Amino acid sequence: MTPALGLSIAGSPREPVARIVQLVRAAEERGVDAVWVLDSQLLYKDAYIVLGLLAASTSRVKLGPGVTNVVTRHQTVVANAMSTLATIAPGRINVGLGAGDSSVFPVGLQPLRVAACREAILRLRQLLGGEAVDEGGGSGGPVRLSVTPPKSPPIFLAASQPRMLQLAGEVADGVIVVGPADPDVVRMQLACVDRGRLAAGRQPADVIKDVWVTISIGPEEQTVGDVKSFAATLGRWFTTWRDLPASLEPFRAEMETVTREYDFMAHLSVHAEHARLLGDDFAHAVAVAGPPEVCLARMKAIAAAGPDRMTLSLLPGGRERRLAELLDLWAEVGS
Numbered sequence: 001m002t003p004a005l006g007l008s009i010a011g012s013p014r015e016p017v018a019r020i021v022q023l024v025r026a027a028e029e030r031g032v033d034a035v036w037v038l039d040s041q042l043l044y045k046d047a048y049i050v051l052g053l054l055a056a057s058t059s060r061v062k063l064g065p066g067v068t069n070v071v072t073r074h075q076t077v078v079a080n081a082m083s084t085l086a087t088i089a090p091g092r093i094n095v096g097l098g099a100g101d102s103s104v105f106p107v108g109l110q111p112l113r114v115a116a117c118r119e120a121i122l123r124l125r126q127l128l129g130g131e132a133v134d135e136g137g138g139s140g141g142p143v144r145l146s147v148t149p150p151k152s153p154p155i156f157l158a159a160s161q162p163r164m165l166q167l168a169g170e171v172a173d174g175v176i177v178v179g180p181a182d183p184d185v186v187r188m189q190l191a192c193v194d195r196g197r198l199a200a201g202r203q204p205a206d207v208i209k210d211v212w213v214t215i216s217i218g219p220e221e222q223t224v225g226d227v228k229s230f231a232a233t234l235g236r237w238f239t240t241w242r243d244l245p246a247s248l249e250p251f252r253a254e255m256e257t258v259t260r261e262y263d264f265m266a267h268l269s270v271h272a273e274h275a276r277l278l279g280d281d282f283a284h285a286v287a288v289a290g291p292p293e294v295c296l297a298r299m300k301a302i303a304a305a306g307p308d309r310m311t312l313s314l315l316p317g318g319r320e321r322r323l324a325e326l327l328d329l330w331a332e333v334g335s
Contacts (some may be wrong), residue, residue, distance in 0.1 A: 002334030003303055004033035006210060006311030007326070008066050010268070011037065011045030015316070020050060021057045023319055028061040030327045034094060034210075036066025036176075036311060040102045043267055048081045055089035064094030066311075067158045067176060070120045071100040071109050076135075079127035079145055086149035093149075095128070096176055097121065098158035102267040114163050121155055121171050128152040156210065161241055162192045169196025174208035177307070180234065180286035181213050181298060185245050186305040211307040215288040216315060217295050217325045226315055227287035228275035229268050232258045234286045235278060251282045270316065292329060299333050 007027055011020060024035050035054065039047035047065045054063050063085070068078055078095070086093040097120065099111035112120060126133050129152045132142035154173030159165045168175035169192070177189050190209055197207050216226035235255035238248060248255075258277045266272035283289060288298045303310060312326050 003211075003307045004309040005031070005330050006034040006036065006309050007032055007314050007323075008036045008038060008212060008311050009314045009319075010040075010043070010316070011047065011050045012316055013043075013045065015045075017045060017050055017053060019319075021053055023314065023323060024054050024061065025058060026320075027314075027323060027327075028058050032061055032327075033309060034062035034064070034311065036064055036094075036096055038268075039065040039068045039096075040267065041072065042106055042265065043102060043269075048085075051085055052088065055085050055092070058089070058092075060092070062092050062094050063089060064096045064153075064156070067096035067098035067156075069098050069100040069103055069112070070124070071112060072103045072107065075120060075123055075133075076127060076143065076145070079124055080147060082153050083128060083145055083147045083149055086151070086153050087147065090149060091151060093153040094174065095124065095153050095155045096158060097124070097155055097172075098176075099164070102264055106264045114167055117157065117164065118167055118171055121157060124155055125152065128155075154208070156208070159193075160189070160237060162243075165189055165192035166196030166199070169193040169198075169202070169207055170200040172207065174210060176311070177209060177211045178234075178237075180245070180248065181215075181288050181302060182245070182247055182285065183301040183305050185247070186211055186302055186307070188245075190306055208309065209307045210309040210311055211302065211305070212311045212313070213288055213299070213302060214286075214313045214315075215295060215299070215326070217290075217292055217322075217329060220290055223289035224280050224283050226270055226317070227289045228278055228283045229266070229270055229272045230313070231278055231283040231286050232262065232272060232275045233268060235259065235282065236262050247285060251279075251285065254278050254282055292325075296329055296332055299329065303333055 037047040130148040132144040156174035157168040157172040158176040160178045214230040216223035
């Protein structure tokens with residue numbers, strides 16, 4: 001069975017929000033199931049404001065921050081924003097939640113650990129459901145939202161390593177699987193989600209598996225350059241993995257170098273200088289880049305690993321063209 005199709009998009013500082021709205025409406029017309037808006041306050045236009053405009057300008061596509069956090073945004077702020085969005089677009093809001101990365105490190109804060117992520121999911125679910133939550137230390141006692149939608153939006157946890165993936169399977173409504181575009185690694189990651197789900201006595205339908213893939217379609221030299229910034233971000237993450245996949249072990253020195261030189265103000269930028277520290281082989285190992293036939297083969301292999309949805313990055317630089325290329329390629333994935 002072919003997975004549903006999602007897109008991730010950032011509100012570029014140089015791109016009018018109206019253009020993002022146009023792109024998402026075009027994607028909705030072509031059958032895209034979900035759109036995630038990147039949330040990083042120093043790098044992009046505010047995701048929550050963009051999502052509000054998208055919610056009012058679309059009618060079917062699911063929408064959510066990809067991903068937000070409760071380190072720089074208080075959990076009551078996140079819950080209120082997502083509840084408000086759910087009143088604008090009932091049944092279409094997904095809450096993408098992560099431990100924190102480019103929103104957190106540059107301002108001197110630390111990401112949440114696994115136990116804190118569990119607590120964040122449970123408390124957000126209570127707030128979104130209209131329940132009272134004890135904020136601890138507050139003078140007024142337990143708090144609850146005044147704005148609550150008829151149906152609580154599902155919470156997706158972004159995860160890449162086993163413990164966080166298992167947590168998603170245990171307590172989240174969905175998981176955003178982040179990692180290399182390697183079918184074997186994706187299978188391992190999805191198995192971790194299932195391990196957590198089974199331990200909690202949950203059914204497969206209780207946890208939506210959304211695998212994110214960074215992709216650029218076209219000539220080799222151009223496309224590998226497009227994905228290197230994302231590859232650099234993954235390389236930085238991989239240096240913290242307890243068990244590095246064997247396919248990535250040859251690139252350990254490159255990943256350590258890019259980690260030392262990483263510039264968060266150029267996070268995910270196709271022009272990031274730190275991305276030039278990585279070779280083409282590593283970029284190909286963790287992202288999908290190249291001519292359509294090469295990309296199609298990789299995409300089919302990842303789809304066969306069993307995700308419920310695959311979310312593809314809508315990179316900057318001719319986004320209308322990129323969107324058309326992605327949608328045309330996707331039409332062949334299920335054929």
